[in-house]
Amino acid sequence: MPSILFNSPCLHDWFTQVLKGSRGTVLLTGPWFTKTDAFLTCDPANVHHILVTKFTNYPKGPEYSEKFDVLGDGIFNSDSTSWMIQRRTAQAHMSCREFRRCLARTSKEMVEKRLMPTLEHACDEVPFAKAVDDAEEAIVFRYIVPGKIWKLFRWLKIGKERKLVKAKETIDQFISQCISLKLEELKRVPIEIREKNEAEKGKDLLTSYMDSTQQEPEMEGLKYYKSLRDTTLNMLIAGRDTTSASLTWFFWLVTKNPSVETKIIEELKTKCLHVQSMNLVAFETSDLCGLVYLHAALCESLRLYPPLPIDQKGVLQPDILPSGDAVKPGEMIMYSIYAMGRMEWIWGEDCLEFKPERWITTENELKFEPPNKFIAFNAGPRTCLGKDIAFTQMKAVAAAVLYNFHVQVVEGHQVSPKTSVMLFMKYGLKVRLMKRK
Numbered sequence: 001m002p003s004i005l006f007n008s009p010c011l012h013d014w015f016t017q018v019l020k021g022s023r024g025t026v027l028l029t030g031p032w033f034t035k036t037d038a039f040l041t042c043d044p045a046n047v048h049h050i051l052v053t054k055f056t057n058y059p060k061g062p063e064y065s066e067k068f069d070v071l072g073d074g075i076f077n078s079d080s081t082s083w084m085i086q087r088r089t090a091q092a093h094m095s096c097r098e099f100r101r102c103l104a105r106t107s108k109e110m111v112e113k114r115l116m117p118t119l120e121h122a123c124d125e126v127p128f129a130k131a132v133d134d135a136e137e138a139i140v141f142r143y144i145v146p147g148k149i150w151k152l153f154r155w156l157k158i159g160k161e162r163k164l165v166k167a168k169e170t171i172d173q174f175i176s177q178c179i180s181l182k183l184e185e186l187k188r189v190p191i192e193i194r195e196k197n198e199a200e201k202g203k204d205l206l207t208s209y210m211d212s213t214q215q216e217p218e219m220e221g222l223k224y225y226k227s228l229r230d231t232t233l234n235m236l237i238a239g240r241d242t243t244s245a246s247l248t249w250f251f252w253l254v255t256k257n258p259s260v261e262t263k264i265i266e267e268l269k270t271k272c273l274h275v276q277s278m279n280l281v282a283f284e285t286s287d288l289c290g291l292v293y294l295h296a297a298l299c300e301s302l303r304l305y306p307p308l309p310i311d312q313k314g315v316l317q318p319d320i321l322p323s324g325d326a327v328k329p330g331e332m333i334m335y336s337i338y339a340m341g342r343m344e345w346i347w348g349e350d351c352l353e354f355k356p357e358r359w360i361t362t363e364n365e366l367k368f369e370p371p372n373k374f375i376a377f378n379a380g381p382r383t384c385l386g387k388d389i390a391f392t393q394m395k396a397v398a399a400a401v402l403y404n405f406h407v408q409v410v411e412g413h414q415v416s417p418k419t420s421v422m423l424f425m426k427y428g429l430k431v432r433l434m435k436r437k
């Protein structure tokens with residue numbers, strides 16, 4: 001564990017090196033008084049065992065929810081019955097036709113009316129985004145130092161824990177504003193007009209949740225508000241940070257591989273109908289579904305730079321992992337998604353190269369890689385619920401940006417991962433955009 005502290009600036013690369021030299025699983029031991037021993041693995045057999053075969057023996061556990069207390073009782077921070085109910089509810093809302101219609105419309109509208117005009121101007125810092133970044137950095141600190149230390153910091157309100165308190169305030173203000181604005185809008189618009197709008201334009205997730213939660217009689221006052229607050233925050237973090245971190249690495253990889261950029265643009269030209277909008281080209285969401293090369297390039301980027309680089313599980317009953325390691329109740333197992341994408345014995349000798357072609361069959365179809373090998377979206381009963389949403393949004397942004405602009409990284413800009421819950425770039429990605437002719 002002291003080595004984790006020492007290597008914290010490049011934690012994921014250090015984990016990868018450790019795992020390369022240890023058949024894919026290693027026991028990290030902490031000083032005896034801290035009770036911080038944990039298994040670290042990137043072995044697909046172990047990951048399948050933990051996430052799928054023996055799912056019920058490996059919950060997230062109370063330690064996880066204590067570290068991620070900012071997420072409240074939302075889906076990411078829950079286990080057993082509470083998680084199951086939230087998952088069913090989220091699945092129902094996300095698969096309903098009105099939400100799908102809303103997603104297709106907003107993915108195009110956001111790119112056309114917000115992103116494209118914004119790219120022509122410098123961007124200001126967004127307080128909510130900054131607060132989430134600060135919170136995620138503070139949570140990683142809770143992994144790097146023993147529990148007693150970060151809890152002492154929390155009690156004294158110093159260091160990263162102080163930053164976390166401030167971040168929570170900003171996050172709560174923002175979420176509360178989102179909920180109030182939506183409630184006002186729902187009160188203001190007569191029901192017949194609202195139903196007509198929803199039939200035409202679709203229905204967003206927050207409205208869907210508000211409608212269904214109000215139908216539950218026990219959901220009143222504070223309980224109703226807390227449930228909406230936790231759900232909204234969990235969904236925002238699930239959808240915002242993952243896709244934005246993924247796209248940043250994707251654009252960087254594309255700038256370093258001009259042949260990939262050319263192939264993406266060729267595919268867009270031949271397979272998509274496009275419309276001229278305010279001087280720039282926009283694509284229909286339905287057209288983007290069938291893009292094999294762009295999809296492959298996004299998967300390849302997610303393999304090398306998964307937005308959630310590492311995850312953890314607790315242990316309920318004694319068990320033996322497929323690697324032969326014995327685990328006991330109360331222990332922690334961490335699985336490095338980042339390291340899994342960088343193992344020669346999993347992905348071949350060229351595993352460090354960015355090659356979208358590895359995702360395409362000789363029949364020019366997308367190659368299926370089992371979720372225990374390509375684990376960026378998790379596997380088993382807790383598989384990501386937003387995978388399709390993520391691809392819809394990432395394709396909309398990637399296609400519009402690459403088709404309209406040539407992206408060039410500013411000379412001398414340093415690119416390295418940040419030590420945080422999400423795999424953001426430490427210094428962001430500074431680019432120059434040149435409008436294509």
Ligand code: HEM
Nearest residue numbers: 087238239242243246308376377378382384385386389390
């Ligand atoms: C590139 C984009 C994305 C990646 C790589 C990704 C990855 C993941 C991973 C690894 C998990 C498991 C986390 C854990 O249990 O510890 C997860 C869960 C989840 N994701 Fe995503 N995600 C992405 C985008 C989205 C989007 C856009 C949404 C939609 C709002 C979403 C909704 C969820 C939800 C609700 C869960 C919780 C599932 C459960 O616990 O049963 N994700 N995702």
